[in-house]
Amino acid sequence: MIRYALQCDGGHGFEAWFGTSSDYDDQAGRGLVECPVCGSRGVTKQIMAPAVTGTRKTDTGPDPAKLQGMMMQVAREVRSHVEQNFDYVGDAFAREARDIHEGRSEKREIYGEATPAEVRKLKEEGVPCAPLPPAPPDPAKLN
Numbered sequence: 001m002i003r004y005a006l007q008c009d010g011g012h013g014f015e016a017w018f019g020t021s022s023d024y025d026d027q028a029g030r031g032l033v034e035c036p037v038c039g040s041r042g043v044t045k046q047i048m049a050p051a052v053t054g055t056r057k058t059d060t061g062p063d064p065a066k067l068q069g070m071m072m073q074v075a076r077e078v079r080s081h082v083e084q085n086f087d088y089v090g091d092a093f094a095r096e097a098r099d100i101h102e103g104r105s106e107k108r109e110i111y112g113e114a115t116p117a118e119v120r121k122l123k124e125e126g127v128p129c130a131p132l133p134p135a136p137p138d139p140a141k142l143n
C-alpha cells in the first residue's frame with residue numbers, strides 16, 4: 001500500500017491510499033480520484049517524504065517503571081549512607097550547620113531537621129545544605 005498526499009485544484013489537501021503507484025495513475029486518469037471536500041477531480045500528488053519501515057524494533061528509551069525503581073534504589077542508598085556516616089543533630093540542624101560553617105563548631109558532616117524558613121536563611125547566609133531524600137517505601141510492601 002502507498003499513501004499519497006494529494007491536493008485538488010480548489011486547494012484542499014488530503015491523503016489517499018493506493019495498492020501500487022500505478023494504481024493512482026490509472027484511477028486519476030479515469031477520473032476516479034476526487035476531493036473529499038469539494039468533489040473536484042482535478043487532483044495532483046504533493047511532495048511527500050517516504051515512509052520507511054523496517055523489521056528492527058526501535059528503541060523507545062528506558063522503561064519508566066525500571067527507571068523509577070532505579071531512582072528509588074539510589075535514594076535508599078544515599079539516605080542509608082548519610083544515616084550511617086553523618087552525625088544526627090535533630091532539631092538543632094540549622095544552628096549546628098551555621099556554627100560549623102562559621103568555625104564555632106568542629107567541622108563534620110551532619111544531618112537533622114530544619115523548617116523551610118531555617119533552610120532559606122541558611123542558603124541566604126551561604127551555608128551549604130541540601131535536603132535528604134525521604135525514605136522510599138519498602139519495595140516488598142508496594143502493591
